[in-house]
Amino acid sequence: MGLEIENLKLQFGGIVALNGVSFKADDGELVAIVGPNGAGKTALLNCINGVYRPTAGHIRLDGRDLTTVPVDKIALAGVGRAFQHGEMFPHMTVTENLMVGRHLRMKSGIFASALYFGRARREEMEERKTIERIIDFFELYRYRDTLTGDLPYGVQKMVGVARALALEPKLLLLDEPSTGLMREEKENFARYLLRIRHEMKVAIIWVEHDMQMVTDLADRIVVLNYGEVIADGVPDVVRRIPKVIEAYLGAD
Amino acid sequence: MQKKFVFRGLAAATIAACLAGFSPAQAQDAYKIGYITDLSGPLASSYTPTWEGFELYIKALNDRGGIGGKKVDVVLDDDGLKADRAVAAAKKQTERDNVLGIFGLSLSSTQGPVYAEMRKIGVPVITTFSGILDALPPAQPFSYSTGVVFEVAGDAIGELIQNIKKGGKVVGMTIDSVGGRAALAHNKKLVLAAGGQWDEVIFPVATSDFTPFAQAANEKKPDIVVGHYGSGQNLGVIPALRRSGYTGPYVVASYGVTEDTIRAAAQRAGSGDNIFYVSRYSSAFDKNPSVAEVAAAQKKYGTSKPFSSMHVTGWALGKFAEEALKKCGWPCTRDKLDKIVQTLKVDMGGLTGGPIEMVAGDGYGPTYWRLYAWNAKSNEMEPKSGWVKREAKGYK
C-alpha cells in the first residue's frame, strides 16, 4: 500500500509552492526527492507531515486520507520525520530525545507517572530497552547522556533520524539528512539507510541534494522543479532525462 | 570565569547576612516598642510624616531622660502596604526584638492580619490610622486605635459639611476599596438625614488620571463634593475637578492628607478657594501651645517632610505611648501594658478636641473632629467649626 500522493497543491498568497504533485512510495521502498533550491521539497514534506495544510489534492497512507489530519495525529498514523536541521530538543539528552520518539508507544498518564510506581515504572524500563536497540543501531553509545544541544551537527542529524525511527513509523520522511555531514559520516549514513530499508518495512521519502548518493541508493527518484514533478523513475532512467539535466545540472 | 566569583560572592553574602541576622535577641535596658508602617508603598506620603511625628516625640522624650531613667527604643519596620510583610515584621519584632507593643501601622489591609496575629501571641497593637472595626466596641482584645476609622469619619463628615451648605446635593468620591465604600455609606446616611441629596463616584485603586472621574462627578451637578481617599487622589482629583469646571466646595476627608498636599493641589487647580478639610487631629496651622510644641520639636530635630497634621497625629500617638509605658512601670510586660491601655485616658491638650480615652471593651473611645477651610490668600488652614465629638459605638 504505502504512501500515495495525488495532485497535491500548496499556495501561499500568490506563491505556488506545489503544483499538482503526484507520486507513490510502497512499503520498503526508498524514494528520493531531488530538485534545485526552492523546488518545493521541504514544502512537500511539510504537507505530508501536516505542518502545512495543502490547498488541494490528497495524501494517503495505507489507504487512509491524511490530508486534513493534524500533525500529531499524522505521527500516530505512522509518519516519522527527521528534520533538515535536526530540530533536536537541545536541553534533553540523546536518550531522552529518543524516549520522546517512543511517546506514542507509551501509555502512562500524568498521575501514574507522578507516582512512578508499578506499571509506569515498568513501562519506562521497557521502553528504555527499546531505545537501547536504536542506540545500538545508530552506534550512539557514547552520546547517551549528552545533551543534544552539545552534540556535533552530524551526530545531531543522526539522532534526528534515530528519533523518527523510534516512533516505529510506516513512513519515514528524511529531509536532507546528509547535508552538512562529513565524508565519513555520509558513508555511515548510507549504511544506516540501507539497513533501515532492508531490516524494517518502512517506506522512505528521502529529500536529498547529493546526486551521487541518490543514484547509488534510491529505488526511485522523483524530481521536483518549481513545485512540479518533472521526472519519476529508477535512477538510471531519471539521470538521463534531458529536462532533469537542464533543471538540475543546468542550475549548477 | 569572573562571573562565577561574582555569584559565589553574592550567594555567600546573602547566606551570611541571613545567618547573622537570626542571632538571638540581646538583653535590654530600655522600653522596646515596635512601629510598623508604610514608608515606601502607595501611602508613604501620609505615613512617613506620621512616623516622623512619633519619632520626634520619642526623641524629645529620650532627651528628657526617658521614662524613669529608662530610654524608649523603637524598632521601625516598613511594610510597603503589604499584609504579608507587615505580619512578618510584627512577628520579627515580637520574637527577635521582644517589643512590648506595636504602634503605627498603615491601612486596614495590613492592620487586620497584624491584629489577628498579635492577638494570638498577646501583644497590644495601637494604630494611628485605622479603617478597621476591630477597635470599635465591642472591641477585640489587644486591638486599639487612636486615629481615623472610615465609618466614624464618614459619620463626622456627614455632620460637619452641614456647616458649608445645608441640604444640598452631595457627591461622594472614593476609590474602590471596602473602607472607602464604608465611609461613603455613613456619609450618605447623615446627608440624607439632614435632608440633602446624595450621589457617588467610585474609581479603581490604581487610577492616576482622574479627569474622566472628575467630569463624571461634575455632571451630577453637586453642591458639595467629598473625597474619601488619601493624598495622591486628592492631588489628582482637585485639579481635575476644577478643570472640568466645578468650582463649588470640595471637602478633603483627612485620611492621611497633609497640608502641603492641599497646597500643591490648590496651586495646580489654579485656586485654593472652596477647599475644606475635615481632620481628627489639629492642623499644623493651629495656634495653640500643644501644636507649637510639636513644631518646636520639628525645628529642633528636623524631618524629611514639611510640618503637617500628620506629624501632630504621630506626636499624639507618642504621647499616648509614653503615658502607657509610664503607668506600666519597669519592668513592663505585654500583658501589663495591655491592661494599662484598656482603660487609659491621656490628655491631648490642643492636639485634638479632647483626650484619648479607652474603656473596657472599647479600643477607640470618643473622637473629636473639626472642619477647616483652606485660605487661598494666606495659603493656610483655618478652623471653620468647633470640635465635634463622635462616640465610639458598634458600627458593625
Next chain:
Amino acid sequence: MARAGTNLRTSYLESNEVLRRPYQKVLVGLILVAAVLLPGGSSDYFLHLINLCLLACIGALGLMMLTGFCGQISLGHAAFLAIGAFTTVILTVHLKLPFIVVVPAAAVTGAMIGFLVGLPSLRFRGVYLAISTLAMHYAIIFVATTYQAKFSASASAGITIPDPTIGPLKISGAPTWYYFLLVLLTFITIGCVNLVRTRPGRAWMAIRDRDIAAEALGINLTRYKLLAFMLSATLASVSGSLMAYYSNVVTVEAYTLDLAVIYVAMIIVGGMGSILGGLMGAFFITLLPYGIEHLFEFLPRAWRFGSTVFGVQVGAVGVCIILFLLLEPKGLAEIWRRTETYFDRWPFRYRPLDTTRR
C-alpha cells in the same frame, strides 16, 4: 549488583535514578534529618520565614513545571494563588467545610481555572501568551476584588480564616505548620521529579525545546500545554489555600502583578528547567528581603533607612533577575551542580559524563 564506580550504572532503573551518586543520597538524608530537627533549635520567627519559603516552594514548583519545563511563560501566577485563597474563603466561611476537603477542592478549582487560562496558549506563543496571562490576571483579580468588597462591610482588612484542623489535630503555630508543609512539599517534590523523568515531563520539555518537532513525534500540544497549565495552577492554588490558612487572612491586595513577577524571579534565579532550582530559587527570593534587612541593621542608625531598605529589597529582586539572566542563565541549580562536580572530581578537573540534572 556490581558497582565499579560512582558513574557506572548497571540497570536502566539505576540510570533513571535522581540521586545517582552515593554521597547525594547521604546529603539528602542529612538535609532531611536536619529539616526534621530544625524546629528544636530555632525561634518561631525563623520557622515562620522557613514556612513562607516552603509555601513559596509549592507555588514555585508549579510555575517551574509550566515555564521551566513546558516553556509557557506565565505572568498569571499570582492570580492562581488568589484562586486558591478565595476558594478557601468561600468553602470555609460560607460552607464551613473542613481543611481536609477545602485544600483538595482548591486544587481542583485551580486545575479548572488553569485549564481556562491555558486556552490562549493553544493560539498564542511567546510574548502574546505572556500578555494574555497578564490579561487573565487582571480579570481574575477584578472578580476577587468585587467578591471581597461585597463580602462584608469590614472586609477591607481581609477575610479571616480560622486555624485548620485535621480530625483532632489543630494545625496552628509555626512548628506544626512547618512539619505539615515539610511533608507536603516532600511529596510534591517527589511527584514533580517523577514527572520530569517520565513520559509527561519529556513531552513538556519537547514542547519547550522545539514544539514543531514535538508535534511531529505525536505529542498532542493542546493536551500537554493544558495539562501543564492545570498542574501549575493546581500547585499554585494549593499554595494559596495553605497560605490563607497559615496567615488566617485573605485579602485581594496581596495578589498583585508584583507577586507574579516574584515567582518568575524565583524560577529564573533557581534555574529554568530544574526542580532543585525551583526550590533553591523559592528559598533565595523569599529570604532575600529579610537578608537585606539584616544587612542594613549593621549600618549605624538603622531606623533612618526605613524606605531605603524597602526600596533596596524591591530592587534586589530586579537586579537578581537581570544578573542571573545575563550571567548565569541556568541559575543557582547550575552553580550547585558545578560546585558538586568540583568536589566530586577533586583533585581532577574533568567533566562528569552525565550533564543533566533536573
Next chain:
Amino acid sequence: MEFVATVVILTCTYALLAAGIVILYKAGRVVNFAHGEIAIVGGYVFYSSGMMFSGGEMSPWLAVLGAIVFSVIMGAFIYATMMRRVVGEPFYVAILVTVGIAIVLKSAIIVIWRAQHLTIDVGIAPAIRLAGGATLSYMDVASVALTIAFFIALYLFFTFTRLGVQFRGTAENPLLASQRGVNVNLVLSLAWIIAVLAATLSGVLYGGRAFLSTESVTIGLAGLTAALVGGLDSLRGAVIGAFVVALAQYLTVRLIDPVLSEALPFLILLVVMSIRPWGLFGTVEELDRV
C-alpha cells in the same frame, strides 16, 4: 468638547508609550515591559532636574535638558549593558530582563524620590476655556502639539535621514544590514534612546495632568495594550491603538462602571487578540521554518 479633549490627551499619552514599544519591537523583537517605569522615572527626572538649582521654582529648560540627558544615558545604557547581550537567547530572556529593569526602576523611585507623589507644574495655568466651564491648560495644549510633532519628526527621520533608513533596514534584517556596513549597535542604541525619550515625554505629560508615583507605572500596561491592539510593528497602529484604549477607558468610566476601567484595557486586548492576534495594523509573523 471636554470629552474630545480628554480622549485626545489620553490618546497622546498612550500613543507616545506605544510608539516607544513599537520602535523597540521593530528594532530587536523585544517587548519592553519596563516602559511605564521608564516613563514615570523620566517624569521624576524631569521634575528633579528642573528643581535642581532653582530653589522651589521650576526651570523648564533645565528640566528638558535633564530629561534629554536621562533619555540618552538610560537608552544607551540599557542597550549596551543588557539588551545587546540577549540577542539569540530564548524570547523570554529579553522580556524578563525588561521586567527586571522595571523592578529596579520602581525601586529607584522609592530609594531616590522616597516614593513621593509628585506633580509637574509647568504651564498648568488654564489656557483655553471650553463650553461648560471646563478648561485646558497650556500643558494640555502643549502635550498634544508635542505628540504630533514627535510623530512627524519620527516620520521624517525614518523616511529621509540616512540613519532612519538604516534603522528600517536593520529592523527588517539585522544580519544583512550589518553585512552591508550598517552599525547595528549604533542603530539599536538609537532605537532605545528614541523609545526612552518618547516614554519620558509621556511621563512628563502624565505628571502634569495627573501625578507621578510608584502606582502610576501602570500606564505602561495601557501603552503596551495600545501597541498590541494597533499591532506591535506598526507606528500608525500605535496611534490608533492608543485612541481605541483611551476612548474605551473613557466610555467605560462615563457609561458603564468606573471601577471596570482598570481591567478594561486587558479585556479589549483579549478580544483583539482572539480575533486578530497580530493587531489592527500589524503584519502576520511568519511561521517557524523547519
